Amino acid sequence: MSYDHVFASDEKIGSLLDQSVTRHFMSTVTDQKGKIVAEYVWIGGTGHDLRSKGRTLDKMPSKPSDLPTWNYDGSSTGQAPGHDSEVYMVPRAIFKDPFRGGDNILVMTDTYEPPRLLPDGTITPLIPLPTNTRAACAETMEKVKAEEPWFGIEQEYTLLNSMTRWPLGWPRGGFPTGQGPYYCSAGAGLSIARDICEVHYRLCLYSGVNISGINGEVLPSQWEYQVGPCTGIDMGDHLWMSRYIMHRVGELYNVMITFDPKPIPGDWNGSGGHTNYSTKATRAPGGWDVIQEHCKKLEKRHAVHIAAYGEGNERRLTGKHETSGMNDFSWGVANRGCSIRVGRMVPIEKCGYYEDRRPASNLDPYVVTRLLVESTLLM
Numbered sequence: 001m002s003y004d005h006v007f008a009s010d011e012k013i014g015s016l017l018d019q020s021v022t023r024h025f026m027s028t029v030t031d032q033k034g035k036i037v038a039e040y041v042w043i044g045g046t047g048h049d050l051r052s053k054g055r056t057l058d059k060m061p062s063k064p065s066d067l068p069t070w071n072y073d074g075s076s077t078g079q080a081p082g083h084d085s086e087v088y089m090v091p092r093a094i095f096k097d098p099f100r101g102g103d104n105i106l107v108m109t110d111t112y113e114p115p116r117l118l119p120d121g122t123i124t125p126l127i128p129l130p131t132n133t134r135a136a137c138a139e140t141m142e143k144v145k146a147e148e149p150w151f152g153i154e155q156e157y158t159l160l161n162s163m164t165r166w167p168l169g170w171p172r173g174g175f176p177t178g179q180g181p182y183y184c185s186a187g188a189g190l191s192i193a194r195d196i197c198e199v200h201y202r203l204c205l206y207s208g209v210n211i212s213g214i215n216g217e218v219l220p221s222q223w224e225y226q227v228g229p230c231t232g233i234d235m236g237d238h239l240w241m242s243r244y245i246m247h248r249v250g251e252l253y254n255v256m257i258t259f260d261p262k263p264i265p266g267d268w269n270g271s272g273g274h275t276n277y278s279t280k281a282t283r284a285p286g287g288w289d290v291i292q293e294h295c296k297k298l299e300k301r302h303a304v305h306i307a308a309y310g311e312g313n314e315r316r317l318t319g320k321h322e323t324s325g326m327n328d329f330s331w332g333v334a335n336r337g338c339s340i341r342v343g344r345m346v347p348i349e350k351c352g353y354y355e356d357r358r359p360a361s362n363l364d365p366y367v368v369t370r371l372l373v374e375s376t377l378l379m
């Protein structure tokens with residue numbers, strides 16, 4: 001059988017925009033007359049769509065609270081009825097904008113019902129929207145800050161041809177040769193569209209996202225990057241901003257990024273969002289005992305965690321393809337078929353961190369980090 005056709009089927013997607021014209025103006029007309037542009041990013045009504053809009057500011061803020069709150073039309077994002085459509089955005093984290101460059105910034109925000117003026121002249125407090133999972137996470141992280149929870153999330157994703165919605169580099173409507181040669185590979189036809197992964201990596205480093213590594217994955221056209229270790233609420237802010245940057249990079253190449261946990265059904269690997277976790281106590285001498293205590297607590301709350309670990313995760317957690325089954329909790333040293341994997345060095349060094357392998361690639365990091373802290377430190 002010949003596979004010569006296999007990676008030759010993606011037509012180059014033409015663009016009506018000549019990007020060399022864009023590059024010309026963006027590189028020669030650079031004086032913003034002291035103004036900066038802030039692109040405000042928020043999570044939309046599905047709980048995973050990322051939206052943004054930009055505004056000009058007179059000066060660089062030094063912290064999020066220096067930035068004005070802002071609003072948008074929630075009826076266009078599935079977050080408010082049309083007759084009362086204003087949604088409030090509160091700036092929470094500032095990153096450099098790698099797309100506009102210069103002093104321009106990206107701002108991670110969270111979303112609220114607008115404050116209302118009461119008859120007695122007082123103003124109601126901001127109420128988080130149902131899709132604002134950050135507010136509860138921030139509150140929980142505040143309670144446990146003495147424990148210094150650290151997280152590192154492994155973000156897997158798959159590249160799709162934006163026209164056919166089929167993985168990039170796969171034959172149209174067909175399949176490449178089976179898995180095996182793609183993971184951490186080098187070479188045409190094996191490592192597909194590395195440029196996207198590399199550009200994203202550089203842009204995250206530039207922007208201040210705490211990205212810690214990248215690798216090619218098992219499914220052809222699937223990649224991974226890691227963000228962390230991040231302390232507390234930073235994990236969610238950094239991971240969401242890394243995803244925003246990823247979608248923007250995909251836009252430049254006309255390649256769609258999917259965080260779906262099982263983009264191709266059948267005997268093909270799904271995408272995970274392994275969440276690595278440690279606390280001051282697990283990192284200190286005696287931490288191995290603390291980790292074992294954590295695992296016992298996590299076992300009791302398995303159902304609560306599984307229900308909140310990403311939409312469609314049941315398509316991925318089959319017990320095959322380096323996953324554990326959905327219904328059973330298990331933990332083990334160096335075992336990639338477990339719910340929780342403890343690194344091989346932990347029992348030797350008697351301290352360290354562990355990996356929750358259950359979250360799907362479309363996990364909400366605000367939810368997953370909050371649950372880990374609640375179950376292990378607050379129960």
Ligand code: ADP
Pocket residue numbers: 150151152153154212213226227228229274276277278283352353355
């Ligand atoms: P794997 O071997 O499962 O593929 P990776 O190297 O992809 O692991 O990811 C490991 C993640 O763990 C990284 O995001 C890293 O930042 C994070 N990490 C490292 N040390 C700690 C720690 N002490 N606590 C929490 N996370 C950590």
Ligand code: MN
Pocket residue numbers: none
């Ligand atoms: Mn308008």
Ligand code: MN
Pocket residue numbers: 154224
């Ligand atoms: Mn990994």
Ligand code: MN
Pocket residue numbers: 154156217224
């Ligand atoms: Mn991986």
Ligand code: MN
Pocket residue numbers: 154274355
């Ligand atoms: Mn992992």
